[in-house]
Amino acid sequence: MMLGEESESADYWKKCGDEALANGVKGVVMMGAHWDCVGPSKIEVSTNPNPGKSPVAYVHPSKYVDYKLVPDLEGAQRCVSMLSADGFIASGNDKFEWIHDTYLILIRMFPGGCPPTTILSLNSRFDPHFHMKVGASLRSLRDEGYLLIGTGGAVHNLYRNRWAPMIKYSDNFAQETPPEEWAMEFRQSVEDVITNNSGPELRRAMTRLMKHPRFRDAHATDDHFMAAMFVSGAAGGEEDTGTYGQLKAETWELTNMCNSQFTIGGWSRTVPAAA
């Protein structure tokens, strides 16, 4: 699968990682797509001091088993405190094993070593506004040099992918036909929203995407779209008005699944240069 292979997106992640290190990244805070917790207003934060990695289909273990994960226990505690102060029922989870949606990206971004990283869960109700507010709650971490990442997908419907080339030839990038109309349509709307809205307008436009007529075609389940809500919260404050997202890379796989890589904001804006 894409997270394990060379791709334009993987090259871009490496570039982001290099840039983060060059700017003295203090830590990484990530919301993925595969970990959700149950209960109204609940959110969990990874506090496992020695997290294992859950295995991933279609990626050879040699690509990830030896990579050392570095959990940011201090940062996790900060996240719990900030989220609690904003009314979330937030708690640490010291048993959580990291999942490929986050660790495979860290491996690509930081092949020389993982910076201190905190993983945030989703809430299983998949409320877009809830996840946007999680991002808003943690937005100020950016000013301290934390990199906030949401990892999911612009178009991600496993039921509508073309699996045959993957299963027969291990070729996830094969496109025997173009992506279907519903996938192209929704992918374009995601790009339009992120590149043409900023500040609180971005938050409103992102959450509104879940009412898009093609949303359910593009996402059979809501889990892979929640991270985009988190990002809109984290990069959609009043102070972010005028800072538009940029589409920096994109990789389609399994014909209909679109992985678009957006960046909102930059280091020079959010992190004061070191004296």
Ligand SMILES: [Fe+2]
């Ligand atoms: Fe996934």
